[in-house]
Amino acid sequence: PGQDRPVRWGASRRIAExxxxxxxxxxxxxxxxxxxxxxxxxxxxLGKRELSQMTPFELVTLIVLGDxxxxxxxxxDFSLTGATLAIVTFAFWGIVLSWASxxxxxVEKLLEGEPRVIIxxxxxxADNLRRDRLTRAEIESEMRLAGYPRIRDVAWAILxxxxxxxxxxxxxxxxxxxxxxxxxx
Numbered sequence: 467p468g469q470d471r472p473v474r475w476g477a478s479r480r481i482a483e484x485x486x487x488x489x490x491x492x493x494x495x496x497x498x499x500x501x502x503x504x505x506x507x508x509x510x511x512l513g514k515r516e517l518s519q520m521t522p523f524e525l526v527t528l529i530v531l532g533d534x535x536x537x538x539x540x541x542x543d544f545s546l547t548g549a550t551l552a553i554v555t556f557a558f559w560g561i562v563l564s565w566a567s568x569x570x571x572x573v574e575k576l577l578e579g580e581p582r583v584i585i586x587x588x589x590x591x592a593d594n595l596r597r598d599r600l601t602r603a604e605i606e607s608e609m610r611l612a613g614y615p616r617i618r619d620v621a622w623a624i625l626x627x628x629x630x631x632x633x634x635x636x637x638x639x640x641x642x643x644x645x646x647x648x649x650x651x
Contacts, residue, residue: 491548497540498551499559503559510579536552578627580627581627582597584605584631585620586621587622588619590617614635620634620635
């Protein structure tokens with residue numbers, strides 16, 4: 467009372483006073499929420515790629531991104547409470563989006579995308595490859611792993627929403643996204 471406090475400014479708003487724990491914790495929740503949706507949008511823009519399909523640079527970029535997100539979310543709060551709150555906020559929004567996808571096919575299509583045909587009747591669909599930034603060499607590599615040496619041996623290849631590719635052979639045999647990892651094949 468009667469004392470003038472210096473004005474302290476954050477990025478675009480005042481910083482919570484040292485005794486104002488509730489505001490500081492709510493700030494973490496708001497920052498974590500913002501970062502969750504920024505990260506979600508960024509990963510959607512990056513496209514459907516499996517971890518095994520990433521270049522070493524893309525993998526390192528994702529690892530560094532984690533540290534940058536932590537700095538942006540918790541700011542100067544290095545407490546266990548702050549870290550827990552940030553993690554719980556990310557988990558909360560992940561569960562909310564998962565339930566929304568489960569309950570609504572329209573939301574699922576919006577959030578998860580749709581499978582895309584990349585080979586039809588032995589013909590590579592260049593426009594669909596371009597949309598997902600896939601090269602012919604990447605598709606041929608996945609085909610060989612699935613046991614198809616030539617494109618003409620594939621009746622259909624479908625890029626699934628999880629980034630894996632399902633192949634249906636010209637002879638009608640199918641190698642699904644989960645089957646390729648089965649050592650018995």
